Amino acid sequence: MPTPSRIEHDAFGPVEIPSDRYWGAQTQRALGLFEIGEERFPAALIRAFGLQKYAAARANAQCGVLAPELASAIEKAAIELREGRWDDHFPLTIWQTGSGTQTNMNANEVIANRANQLLGQPLGTKTPVHPNDHVNRSQSSNDSFPTVMHVAAAIEVNGRLRPALDQLRSALAERSQAFADVLKVARTHLMDAVPMTMGQTFGTFAHQVSNALARMDDALPRLLVLPQGGTAAGTGLNAPAGFDGFFCATLSEVTGLPFVPSPHKFEGMAAHDALVELSGALNTIATSLLKIAIDIRFLASGPRCGLGELRIPDDGLTSSIMPGKRNPTIAEVLVQACFQVIGNHQTITIANASGNFELNVAKPVLVYNLLQSLRVLADSASVFARRCVRGIDVDREQLTTNVERSLLAVTALNPILGYDRVAQITATALRDRVTPRAAAIALGFLDGDEYDRLVQHPVNCLINYPTVNRAAGA
Template identity: 40%
Template sequence: MADFRIEKDSMGAIKVPQDAWYGSQTQRAIENFDYSPNPMPTSFIRSLIEIKRAATLANKSLSEIDSSKAVAIKDACDFLLNRNLSNEKLMANFPVSIYQTGSGTSSNMNANEVIAHLAEQQLSKQQGDAVNIHPNDDVNYGQSSNDVIPSCVQLSLASYCVDYFLPAIDQAIAKLNNLAEQYRDIIKTGRTHLMDAMPISLGEEVATWAFQLSESRERVIGSLGRLTQIPLGGTAVGTGINRHPQFPEKVCELLSERLSLPIKPCKNFSSRMSAQSPTLEMHGQLKVLATDVIKIANDLRWMNSGPNQGLGELQLKALQPGSSIMPSKVNPVIPESIAMMCAQVLGNDVTLSVANQSGNFQLNVMLPLIAAKSLESAELITSSLIALAEKGLSDISVNEAKLKSSVSKNPILITALNKKIGYEKAAKIAKQALAEGRNIIDIAVEQTDLSEQELSELLDPKKLAFPFDD
């Protein structure tokens, strides 16, 4: 048996691997874009198949396509969706590179061809006779790459955020809130400009991180509503040529039920086909979160620094040797890994900003890149949150003795006396305490009319950390 078969399309005949589920247009894409080994993300492919499934059922309900063909196409989609699309053998049938035609037509036709092949096999077997299911005329009926691909970009990102990102950020927020409560009564020196400042509760410091993540969660939820307004039904140039008038509402209804997302037709199809602003908006929320997570990772690294010549306020869990030459050195590998993942998200935001500008008239022509990089960022930020919750924040050892010692010697405590003795005198006492290495209360007793008992109460680090507690 030959190791290839001959497939024909509007451009002529082409050899396709004998066991491939795809057809001529996918093969042309493989040959045209052979310089890049990066296929479209699995989550994108899954959403693309979901769109094909819903479109077929919508067209069937509207009596637009043959019922037996529609059932076969739907079953072919289910066959793919019920399997692990990350499986190497299965994904070999979706080989089209990210760096392909800017409309994503090659990916759309890849899905059309695979689904048509599987549906045709099934229906022919059922009917006992050869049946033709055409990638364009049947699987792609009432659709265009120009509305399918931008819709897929949006839905794949929305689905990933709901299915994976939100559980991950909820886990991280819960972990931080638990630690904040646990550390509430541990008082430490606050820092601004990396310099000693007024006391703060370690619990409040951690609670701040939790609040930052919570706000990012709210921002992501806010962007989901626009991200799930899709242009499916716009077909070629946003006018809806060649589709049923009720198709957009019907297909969105089916997708919404299937994916448990509030999916609706957008009010202006061309707006989503020519630009992916909702995707860029959502990525912007992930970018903001990435900056917050980098800040958290850096704070953890600073507090863990030392153990002898750094801050040494806490010790992160030792996970692996830190040096190939320095024995016993252990590094904060999880915060470092997290920071790098988030740095890539920031880089992807620049890429997506450039890509979103690349809409000429009725169509954006960097859609595959937008899909790939937005999903990469969602995956990276999700992984960073899981790593933070499960590894970065687990088994932390707080050096309470060092924190207590440091805060008691902090000359900045004198700030609490500004109302009593004035800024200038307070500054003089702080400088003297620092120069002589003495306790600030001892010097304040000498330099003011306040008693040691009064000073001890006024300069109590815990009261300063919680100035409005009873």
């Protein structure tokens, strides 16, 4: 049986649309034109459009350019969009015109059709609520789409990424405290170095994540500056006086975020530097988390033939061919997510540089990659904290053996014996396969009690080094 359909009209004539779909003629035409890829905007962007259209309708009513009864119907439909009721009615991929016009029109059409339905009219009537004349009143895709980009990114930063990073920082700081008295051998250039504590290792990780939170917070204020009200080119054509202020006030009230109108709307439409800045912070955060995940993966390698200093939680997964094999799957997921974020930053950078005069024309691909970076970084950091970091333990026996066999604990003897004699101790220990303590005694430089007092004292001092407080940002 043929799918039931209805006929809608736009400036180019009639269009056949599936009867149960809330989109309209422009969206349907775009569906037939942009037959490219499968990448669709995430729900975060679609729902941010609900917020944007809600705030625009309210601002239009406050400015006296939209009848209250129409504004009310648009607001109700927009809130439903924000709540996710109409996610399935946004069928377009990101591969569309560079201003995002087709997705802006998709939002206008869905909201107009739903508003008319709330007012007792069938889908497709365009009356009393028209998608362009009423839902898109005082707006253009050129200022609405970048506004939605900022709103969606700010909500994701504040509501998703920040809690995830804070969760990871807390988990790492807790492990730092738990391992504060566990000695290990530091490694530089992948080679044995001086002793330290495992608490200091995890304290370093926690401090990296504290810095990640600070970098994210540094970028957030520029996200809260919106170009809404600039309309087609930044001049404000067809937007009434005060519209931008009313718009931002409504948006701030609904989201709890202090959005403000851009004082120079041309800039907010022609370029998206604030979004590249945020992506740059995400790129840096990704490199931090990549380092942390790789270090933990190597420290836990084994269990018999690797470093074997850490024990990571069992995830219940194994090899398809090697029975009982355990792999660092959660760390590997985080590593791959970081790779994606780092690659996305390159796309975002090039997309921002592709503006022509008064309009950036790569908005869809830019925001798609940015929102993906925010999502995968937040989700993978949260999973890593909950399912890996919080359950990490140390293999004390392995660590003790490593510390006892370590050659470079004798670096503490440099002020007493001098560099050359200490080098003689390490060379002898390495050649004769004995401990540095035994080598120092055999060479006649120190007796056992002297060695223990001089070498163990600086090692014991490490245990009291305040890594946990420093990692927590205290």
